[in-house]
Amino acid sequence: MEDTMIKFVDVSKKFVKNLRKSMYYGVKDVAKNIFGIPARTEILRNDEFWALDDVSFELKKGKTLGVIGPNGAGKTTILKLIAGILYPDKGKVEVDGKVGSLIEIGAGFHPNLTGRENIYVNGAILGMSKKEIDRKINDIIEFADIGDFINSPVKYYSAGMYVRLGFSIAVHSDPDILLVDEVLAVGDEEFQRKCVKKIKEMLKKNISLVLVSHNLTLVGGMCEEVILLSNGKVIKKGKPEEVISYYISSLEKETKNIVYASHGSIKITKDAEIMDGKILNKEGKEIYTINAGEEITFNFKVKFNESIENPIFGIIIKNENGEIVYGINSNWKYIKTGIFEKGEVAKVEFVQRMTLIDGIYYVSPAVSHHDGLIMCDWKENILKFKVISPVKLIGFANLCSEIHIHRNGK
Amino acid sequence: MTIIGLKNIIKLMKKVLIPEGLVKKGFLKNFKEMFDEIIQARELIIRLFIRDFLARYKQSFLGITWIIIMPIIVINSFIFMNKSGILNIGNTSVPYPVFALLGLTIYQIFSTGLVATTNSLVNAGSMIIKINFPKESLIISSMAHSIFDFIIRVFLLILVFIFFKVVPSYKSIIFPFLIIPLVLLTIGLGFILSLLNCIARDTTNAVSLLTSFLLFITPVLYPEPKGILKIFTKYNIISPLINAPREIVINGYISKPDEYIIASLISIFIFLFCWRIFHLVEPKIAERV
Numbered sequence: 014m015e016d017t018m019i020k021f022v023d024v025s026k027k028f029v030k031n032l033r034k035s036m037y038y039g040v041k042d043v044a045k046n047i048f049g050i051p052a053r054t055e056i057l058r059n060d061e062f063w064a065l066d067d068v069s070f071e072l073k074k075g076k077t078l079g080v081i082g083p084n085g086a087g088k089t090t091i092l093k094l095i096a097g098i099l100y101p102d103k104g105k106v107e108v109d110g111k112v113g114s115l116i117e118i119g120a121g122f123h124p125n126l127t128g129r130e131n132i133y134v135n136g137a138i139l140g141m142s143k144k145e146i147d148r149k150i151n152d153i154i155e156f157a158d159i160g161d162f163i164n165s166p167v168k169y170y171s172a173g174m175y176v177r178l179g180f181s182i183a184v185h186s187d188p189d190i191l192l193v194d195e196v197l198a199v200g201d202e203e204f205q206r207k208c209v210k211k212i213k214e215m216l217k218k219n220i221s222l223v224l225v226s227h228n229l230t231l232v233g234g235m236c237e238e239v240i241l242l243s244n245g246k247v248i249k250k251g252k253p254e255e256v257i258s259y260y261i262s263s264l265e266k267e268t269k270n271i272v273y274a275s276h277g278s279i280k281i282t283k284d285a286e287i288m289d290g291k292i293l294n295k296e297g298k299e300i301y302t303i304n305a306g307e308e309i310t311f312n313f314k315v316k317f318n319e320s321i322e323n324p325i326f327g328i329i330i331k332n333e334n335g336e337i338v339y340g341i342n343s344n345w346k347y348i349k350t351g352i353f354e355k356g357e358v359a360k361v362e363f364v365q366r367m368t369l370i371d372g373i374y375y376v377s378p379a380v381s382h383h384d385g386l387i388m389c390d391w392k393e394n395i396l397k398f399k400v401i402s403p404v405k406l407i408g409f410a411n412l413c414s415e416i417h418i419h420r421n422g423k
Numbered sequence: 424m425t426i427i428g429l430k431n432i433i434k435l436m437k438k439v440l441i442p443e444g445l446v447k448k449g450f451l452k453n454f455k456e457m458f459d460e461i462i463q464a465r466e467l468i469i470r471l472f473i474r475d476f477l478a479r480y481k482q483s484f485l486g487i488t489w490i491i492i493m494p495i496i497v498i499n500s501f502i503f504m505n506k507s508g509i510l511n512i513g514n515t516s517v518p519y520p521v522f523a524l525l526g527l528t529i530y531q532i533f534s535t536g537l538v539a540t541t542n543s544l545v546n547a548g549s550m551i552i553k554i555n556f557p558k559e560s561l562i563i564s565s566m567a568h569s570i571f572d573f574i575i576r577v578f579l580l581i582l583v584f585i586f587f588k589v590v591p592s593y594k595s596i597i598f599p600f601l602i603i604p605l606v607l608l609t610i611g612l613g614f615i616l617s618l619l620n621c622i623a624r625d626t627t628n629a630v631s632l633l634t635s636f637l638l639f640i641t642p643v644l645y646p647e648p649k650g651i652l653k654i655f656t657k658y659n660i661i662s663p664l665i666n667a668p669r670e671i672v673i674n675g676y677i678s679k680p681d682e683y684i685i686a687s688l689i690s691i692f693i694f695l696f697c698w699r700i701f702h703l704v705e706p707k708i709a710e711r712v
Binding site for chain 2: 028035036039040042043046047054055093094096097098099100101102103104105106107108109112114116120121123125126130133134136137138139140142143166
């Protein structure tokens with residue numbers, strides 16, 4: 014096809030785990046190449062492993078591809094193959110166009126040279142001519158927004174300034190294909206927003222984007238297609254929502270993390286005790302990561318050490334900053350709970366739709382009686398969960414907006 | 424610009440990477456590609472040269488005077504050893520300091536060039552694993568430093584010529600052309616040694632040892648020897664490559680043109696052969712560096 018920018022056909026790439034072996038294999042392969050003997054790259058030798066295994070995909074002009082997966086899955090290796098830094102050991106990589114790579118930007122900066130001098134060096138490495146840089150240098154400096162530091166050696170730069178300058182040079186090199194690898198994680202939020210805005214502007218000019226990130230919201234928001242990698246293999250490929258939710262469900266086991274923390278100066282009588290808590294999905298399966306808008310159940314077991322009349326069961330959900338996002342209890346729902354005998358164990362369920370924005374949340378359940386005057390038990394932050402939403406949202410609540418736009422006032 | 428022109432550019436940019444793709448390509452096609460790559464990378468080579476140049480002298484008080492300090496010390500110690508009779512250098516047609524400094528200046532194109540090129544890939548390690556660019560540019564820009572140093576040392580040389588009232592032959596104008604084989608030999612060896620250095624860091628040490636050893640077994644600081652040393656110098660291709668340009672400046676003729684021509688041809692062959700190997704191995708550098 015005319016407009017295919019990147020094409021991977023059954024691409025595999027192997028690496029060596031052992032430094033000595035790497036030296037030995039290096040000499041051997043080079044010697045073979047010199048004498049024109051094929052080095053049989055498709056065979057795995059001792060201490061070698063496939064960092065990428067039979068990966069195939071295609072990226073068309075103006076399209077965006079996200080690559081997600083756990084650390085060491087081979088995401089960066091894909092980018093390096095596209096950039097031409099690495100060559101495949103099996104299969105074929107076709108790249109059509111100038112690649113602008115934001116893989117660890119600022120590589121090639123010399124610490125003793127000023128920002129301005131480094132723009133010329135880095136620009137030349139990225140394939141810009143001096144004329145081109147002369148023309149663009151003001152835009153580059155303006156976008157980097159590092160003020161007078163542009164004339165100081167880059168070794169005096171903060172990490173953020175370093176990245177800003179590097180990013181600015183890379184995006185001004187007018188690539189046809191932009192490779193972005195987690196670099197947006199550095200720098201403050203304002204700069205991140207600026208970067209995303211700039212990348213989106215570039216996308217309008219019909220460039221192609223490959224984005225590698227652990228920020229699933231960013232991937233979901235920017236990419237039209239997502240690849241999930243694990244141990245060098247493509248596990249799933251498709252629409253961002255599908256792949257991301259598949260990834261999340263496969264991650265759930267790893268997120269289990271119960272946090273206990275103190276709960277201030279309220280006197281706890283321990284007349285009743287919260288035994289344990291779980292988050293269950295609709296199918297009754299225990300989960301730790303929740304898709305925004307999903308209906309889930311907080312499930313607590315409460316053991317009564319004394320007999321109590323009309324206890325009140327409640328929960329508070331806090332975000333990572335400790336701000337209360339939501340709170341509810343049985344009393345506010347006008348539920349008369351009745352009398353619980355000493356030794357009885359009750360199961361309390363809170364069923365609700367989690368229309369939250371993405372982030373980490375903590376659940377603190379409590380049991381009280383006498384209209385909340387006597388606190389039997391209060392387990393602060395006993396449960397932790399993560400909410401993932403495919404769209405970017407800010408604030409506290411997810412109001413599940415639909416946006417309609419009617420042109421010409423119709 | 425016409426649409427056809429634009430299409431051509433796009434066609435040029437298309438890259439297909441397959442395992443050992445370069446090995447499978449034809450011999451001549453490879454050489455054409457190699458030349459094209461260097462020409463395309465000329466601006467990068469200049470930038471890298473400027474970068475390293477600025478970086479080298481920015482945080483230094485003496486700056487480029489360091490370039491001439493080393494030859495001055497070496498020559499003085501030889502003069503001292505000669506005068507005190509520890510070392511008998513024999514007769515030279517011009518005052519010894521002129522003879523020795525001229526030889527050393529030429530030799531240092533080779534020695535500083537070899538050390539710089541050998542380390543060039545390893546020093547750029549972080550850049551190589553993150554960015555794709557023609558790695559030949561690193562070797563060539565390193566060699567350019569050696570040539571720059573040479574030019575600075577020529578000024579020292581001119582001062583020494585004036586001081587000893589030695590008038591160089593008018594044929595000295597071909598001097599710059601006569602050192603080309605030595606430059607090519609250095610780049611050629613630099614290609615291979617820089618690759619070796621990526622695999623084993625022993626190369627750095629071996630090369631600095633080699634260059635100081637070669638200085639003693641090559642007639643640089645002494646005229647053509649007799650006896651046991653002669654066997655060493657006979658098969659040493661660096662020796663005619665240094666002697667011929669020196670003779671042109673001092674005497675106006677080359678005493679053994681046949682040796683010089685053979686050495687030059689060998690140098691050109693080594694250069695092309697090593698360049699080709701470098702080009703074949705280039706895609707693997709990022710994995711091993």
